[in-house]
Amino acid sequence: MASHRDIAARFAQEAGKLNAQLLRARSGNVLVSPFDDRDLCSYGTHFVLARIMLDEHGHRSWWLLNGDTYSVSTSGHQRLVREECGKTVLPVLIVPFSCLREARIDRDTITPIDIQDESFETVTHYAHEWDSVPEHAHYSARLLPDGRYEWHTYRHWLGASLFRAAYTVREAGEYRTRTAYFLSAFDEQETRPHYFLCELPHGAAPASVGEAFEALKPPEVKRAETDGLTCTRQGDVFAVPTTLTTRQVSRLAHKRQRGVHVLHLSHTATEVAVTDDGTTYARGILRHAPPGHGRQPEHKRQPMGDRKTWHRLVKNTVPLDERGDSRAWSRGGNVD
Known part of the structure; x- marks a missing residue:
């Protein structure tokens, strides 16, 4: 029976190829979408983990990964997918799909401009009572000389990215398509870095994440x-x-x-x-x-x-939408 990693590894190596040899087994609810072979999903097609993006010639070009947080088990699936897609050496853009939906961005029109490396953080936790140690940390928590329990968790931070994409906007009762540059990043000056996705002003054409911040x-x-x-x-x-x-x-x-x-x-x-x-x-x-x-x-x-x-x-300088709201979106830290 195929494991989570087996399915993710085969998807990373084959998705997007002509006559791709994908594993159709449903192990632990990691599955290739039955509706689109370019999507790998977690617990059903409602949560897409990864999508292989193709160039104008139909060749595998880069990976679009979902940065939303859904559950502990889905976070585990996301970790496997990041590892396996990373082995392909293709560029990997990670962005919360929920923000793409709110921005009405057509995922298949996204063109990456600049992608910064993701990062990982070790977080140390303490508790005075064993009952306060979460179950998932029971195997790793250790008792300190002062009577407290200590354990560690690991936090994944998305790399900031700049991309160009088409989105739908409603004007005068009609839906129209526009194209703009978007910045996906964290506000690093907050105590806990705060994720945001925003549209850059009309006429801005930055070539890097740094230039995108300046454009704001x-x-x-x-x-x-x-x-x-x-x-x-x-x-x-x-x-x-x-x-x-x-x-x-x-x-x-x-x-x-x-x-x-x-x-x-x-x-x-x-x-x-x-x-x-x-x-x-x-x-x-x-x-x-x-x-x-x-x-x-x-x-x-x-x-x-x-x-x-x-x-x-x-x-x-973030533009306003038809209701006068800024075209910027946040997940309040709810990103993987």
Whole structure:
């Protein structure tokens, strides 16, 4: 009977070839999709683990792997697939398929531009009581001299990537197809790196992940950094330091408010002043305050400079959709 690895290994070596010799056995619910030989699935076709991508000549070109987390057992399947696809030496792009769906991206139109290496992290855990040690760690947990139990887990981090793809958008009641560049990456300034997928602004054509991050900076931020100023960022909000005094800000904006949302986004600032033309100034601390009952902040607090200097707030360059929402998506850490 074929094992999980047998099926994954044969798929990695054969998928996409003419008359591919794939293992059709269903062992541990790792299976080749009965509807598309280019897909390998976990526990049914609802969760695609990997898809072999072909070039314009129909030859095997690169791998598209699903970065979503589903279950402990599916994570094990994903680990096997990463290992076996990696042995083929073909490029491997890992991105959460749930984000691709939300972005309405056609997976078969994706063209990788730059793919950074994935990484792995060892996480050490402690518990004071044996009952607090999870069952999966019973075989590896060890008792320390201080009476605590210690065990380790391993965290996989997706490599950042830049790709071009077509997506569907609704305009004036009709569905149209557009093409854009997308950045799949983690916000590394968070305590726990925060995954996001975003569309880059129209006209941007970066050649690397680094250039893609630069493309997300609005002109005001780039000018300030060129002048040697340090800008603050929280999520999609940038704070650019100014030389304005409180009296000058009061003349520009007749009303100052405390703790209100800024730029029609899920962020607040300690003290905010908005001019008649919509220019927003703030000082103090940026806080993430997402709408909806029970939603927790996804970004840590960010002090703006010395907290006394007034900053001009500007949004990043991610385009807006037909509803006025940013074309950026997050899984809140729910990625493999």
